[in-house]
Amino acid sequence: MNLKSICTGSFSIALLTICSWITIPFTIPFTLQTFAIYLIIFLFGGKKGTIYISCYILGGIGGFPIFSNFQGGFPVLFGATGGYLLGFLASSIFLWSTENFWSNRPQHFFGISILSLFLCYSFGTFWFLWINMQNHISFSFFQALELCVFPFVILDLLKIKFAAHIGKQLKPFI
Numbered sequence: 197m198n199l200k201s202i203c204t205g206s207f208s209i210a211l212l213t214i215c216s217w218i219t220i221p222f223t224i225p226f227t228l229q230t231f232a233i234y235l236i237i238f239l240f241g242g243k244k245g246t247i248y249i250s251c252y253i254l255g256g257i258g259g260f261p262i263f264s265n266f267q268g269g270f271p272v273l274f275g276a277t278g279g280y281l282l283g284f285l286a287s288s289i290f291l292w293s294t295e296n297f298w299s300n301r302p303q304h305f306f307g308i309s310i311l312s313l314f315l316c317y318s319f320g321t322f323w324f325l326w327i328n329m330q331n332h333i334s335f336s337f338f339q340a341l342e343l344c345v346f347p348f349v350i351l352d353l354l355k356i357k358f359a360a361h362i363g364k365q366l367k368p369f370i
């Protein structure tokens with residue numbers, strides 16, 4: 197690990213933390229985490245991005261209050277939003293594994309990012325259903341989509357567009 201990786205990693209974890217703290221409360225909160233995830237992957241690539249995102253998740257699970265609503269600790273993983281945290285990791289691994297397709301063609305980044313966003317939503321939705329089932333609260337699949345996916349789609353797509361736009365401006369300086 198060199199000095200540049202330490203700096204880019206610290207920047208990524210700080211960015212994700214700040215973007216988690218900017219929250220509009222809801223059953224599943226609105227946050228800027230998706231903006232941070234896609235900017236990190238765009239700027240630093242799939243491998244490093246996935247490592248930085250994993251460090252952020254491990255730091256939060258380890259107890260630092262760096263998740264939405266200043267939450268932290270292992271129990272957050274078994275709360276309503278735990279699936280999205282796993283989804284962030286799954287999305288970044290997906291972006292990493294498809295990097296050859298989008299890295300030299302930034303116009304493809306948006307399309308692949310949409311697929312990875314829906315992967316993240318899948319983790320978030322099924323985890324939400326499963327956690328609630330453990331607590332004997334049942335939601336239909338459509339009700340879960342109404343809480344976990346529909347409110348976020350447009351804003352998350354805008355966040356990805358914005359991340360790719362900012363990423364293009366910043367990339368030459370990295």
Ligand SMILES: O=C(O)CCCC[C@@H]1SC[C@@H]2NC(=O)N[C@@H]21
Binds near residue numbers: 224229263277278348
């Ligand atoms: O507890 C956490 O830190 C995770 C919160 C996850 C919020 C999800 S991410 C995708 C979707 N878009 C949002 O703005 N909020 C949800």
